[in-house]
Amino acid sequence: MAAHPQHKPSLRQELLAQRQAISSVLREEWNAAIGKHLQHLLEWQPARSIGVFWPMRSEPDLRQLFDEWTASGVQLALPVVIDPLLPLKFLAWAPGDPLMKDAMGVWVPAKACGELEPELLLIPCVGYNRDKFRLGYGGGFYDRTLASSPRPRAIGVAYSCSRADFAVESHDIALDAVVTEAGIES
Secondary structure, X not given: OEEOHHHHHHHHHHHHHHHHOOOHHHHXXXXXXXXXXXXXXXXXXXXXXXXXXXXOOOOOOOHHHHHHHHHOOOEEEEEEOOOOOXXXXXXXXXXXXXXXXXXXXXXXXXXXXXXEOOOEEEEEOOEEXXXXXXXXXXXXHHHHHHOOOOOOEEEEEOOHHHEOEXXXXXXXXXXXXXXXXOEEEO
């Protein structure tokens, strides 16, 4: 699939429909494979704090890893939109901590305290290209976050069927790697 910037909305819709059509059995297998690849990556390049995401819209589900990471001393954080034009903020969170839906329908920590700057961000991708640029939902939140300094390591998380050709715009920022069920693309 190839898309110019003006065609990103239609590519986004195609990729979301494709991701939604993945069977639950296959999705579970792929989530487990993504988890193994992420564990391997973190053995090579450990992180003391990780910005994770709560899965929505059929995104890869990494929640099975959250308990393991927390037990090993890794501080997790979930992204929060403070203002639609600003970078994301990350609030400390651990499995079992209460969550609530924000105005956009995204699960966020119920307690708005414990802001931190994670060393590593795991970023869900609607799509990604061979140069590790991400296609998201179109709000630009992660691009604004990655444009800040210091820039955290950024690992995209996607299913390999989400790889697509699309034009990169001036505000797009490449990820350091993309992890799929097929492996690590760095």
